[in-house]
Amino acid sequence: MAHAFDLVIVGGGIHGVGIAQRAAAAGYRVLLLEKAAIAAGTSSRSSKLIHGGLRYLETGQLRLVRESLHERTALLRLAPELVRLRRFHIPVYADTRRRPWILATGLALYAGLAGFAGGAGFGLVPSKEWGALDGLTTRGLERVFWYHDGQTDDAALARAVWASALRLGAEAALPATFISAERRDAEVVVRYAADSTLRECRTKVLVNAAGPWAAHVAREITPAIPVPDVELVQGTHLLLQAAPPARGIYYVESPRDGRAIFVMPFHGALMIGTTELRYRAGPDEVTPTAGESHYLLGILRRYFPDVAATGTASPPRAFAGLRVLPGGPGHAFHRSRETHLAVDREQTPRVISIYGGKLTTFRATAAQVLRRIASSLPARHAIADVDTLPLTPA
Numbered sequence: 305m306a307h308a309f310d311l312v313i314v315g316g317g318i319h320g321v322g323i324a325q326r327a328a329a330a331g332y333r334v335l336l337l338e339k340a341a342i343a344a345g346t347s348s349r350s351s352k353l354i355h356g357g358l359r360y361l362e363t364g365q366l367r368l369v370r371e372s373l374h375e376r377t378a379l380l381r382l383a384p385e386l387v388r389l390r391r392f393h394i395p396v397y398a399d400t401r402r403r404p405w406i407l408a409t410g411l412a413l414y415a416g417l418a419g420f421a422g423g424a425g426f427g428l429v430p431s432k433e434w435g436a437l438d439g440l441t442t443r444g445l446e447r448v449f450w451y452h453d454g455q456t457d458d459a460a461l462a463r464a465v466w467a468s469a470l471r472l473g474a475e476a477a478l479p480a481t482f483i484s485a486e487r488r489d490a491e492v493v494v495r496y497a498a499d500s501t502l503r504e505c506r507t508k509v510l511v512n513a514a515g516p517w518a519a520h521v522a523r524e525i526t527p528a529i530p531v532p533d534v535e536l537v538q539g540t541h542l543l544l545q546a547a548p549p550a551r552g553i554y555y556v557e558s559p560r561d562g563r564a565i566f567v568m569p570f571h572g573a574l575m576i577g578t579t580e581l582r583y584r585a586g587p588d589e590v591t592p593t594a595g596e597s598h599y600l601l602g603i604l605r606r607y608f609p610d611v612a613a614t615g616t617a618s619p620p621r622a623f624a625g626l627r628v629l630p631g632g633p634g635h636a637f638h639r640s641r642e643t644h645l646a647v648d649r650e651q652t653p654r655v656i657s658i659y660g661g662k663l664t665t666f667r668a669t670a671a672q673v674l675r676r677i678a679s680s681l682p683a684r685h686a687i688a689d690v691d692t693l694p695l696t697p698a
């Protein structure tokens with residue numbers, strides 16, 4: 305007879321491992337299926353920020369910002385070796401669209417939503433210190449705001465969460481590719497390929513945490529389940545062999561379209577990102593484009609001309625990831641970053657799919673997923689509390 309689990313999770317990104325850890329801590333039998341490696345997808349290609357998302361205030365996403373800031377506080381406590389507060393700088397020039405009063409209002413609101421917890425302060429960098437800001441051009445500079453937010457290594461964080469899940473008894477088929485699933489009234493039969501063999505297992509709930517592949521996975525489930533209207537939007541970062549900023553992270557505005565861009569240190573390199581490019585091919589083929597590189601280097605030249613001159617002596621490395629955003633008209637920059645959970649049926653769901661979301665809020669999303677499927681799961685005894693389990697580099 306096929307093995308039986310409480311949860312089978314497709315996808316070893318931050319959402320899959322976060323749900324695996326929380327479910328295993330709650331005493332459930334968990335199997336994770338991951339076709340490549342932990343964090344091989346989006347969860348190693350993000351901007352690596354554990355943040356409330358200051359710019360989401362512009363689109364009124366207050367609930368998301370408050371929840372993210374709450375999660376930032378939790379991750380700083382649980383994973384101090386993996387998540388660190390960094391000083392962010394926002395320069396304002398004569399031609400910057402976001403004027404100082406807007407930024408000051410936003411930063412005050414941001415601090416308030418963080419509950420004035422650690423790292424919630426902000427202020428202005430005195431003009432006599434502008435010359436020490438990592439080569440930031442001072443021509444036309446009017447103000448420089450500072451505040452704090454979190455930075456991590458996204459893949460290392462996902463591996464740490466997965467290591468914790470393993471310690472709590474979660475099982476994995478890795479690599480293993482989900483092939484199809486059949487929903488029955490009281491269980492789901494899952495087929496997957498591992499070691500060139502087609503395997504089968506049974507589960508009370510199938511969790512589709514396949515990130516940009518989630519719609520593909522959902523379409524392989526019978527009887528068919530609704531697949532929401534989502535759009536994939538590519539985001540690219542460049543890594544330059546230039547001196548990484550030593551004073552923190554810079555939050556600059558693209559002169560072309562007003563988008564907010566980060567310039568930051570990452571593992572000894574200078575990282576700049578990101579872009580937003582509508583994406584229509586299969587998620588496996590995502591790759592940075594020459595146009596994105598040109599766009600990002602143009603912004604670096606505008607704000608850090610000397611750094612750009614030395615940093616582009618050798619071609620930059622680049623990586624691209626895919627956001628899963630709600631479909632619809634208008635620019636992706638203004639679309640909701642909320643996580644969307646879709647179930648196959650309201651009562652005792654057998655399949656739950658996660659569309660979109662943030663690295664920062666993975667713990668909250670995992671908690672939401674478990675609450676949503678609780679009625680479909682058997683009674684089990686919790687063996688640990690994830691709110692007190694430290695996350696350490698694996």
Ligand SMILES: Cc1cc2nc3c(=O)[nH]c(=O)nc-3n(C[C@H](O)[C@H](O)[C@H](O)COP(=O)(O)OP(=O)(O)OC[C@H]3O[C@@H](n4cnc5c(N)ncnc54)[C@H](O)[C@@H]3O)c2cc1C
Nearest residue numbers: 315317318319339345346347351353482515539661663664
């Ligand atoms: C450019 C960019 C920048 C971002 N920056 C930030 C940021 O700074 N801060 C923040 O909080 N969030 C950020 N995000 C959002 C965040 O990165 C994502 O929400 C998060 O990583 C998504 O994780 P996931 O687990 O849903 O998906 P993924 O990490 O993509 O994981 C899905 C996994 O499913 C596996 N899979 C797919 N199909 C199958 C199959 N058939 N069988 C088995 N396995 C399968 C894949 O191999 C993959 O590992 C950013 C996103 C992008 C694109």
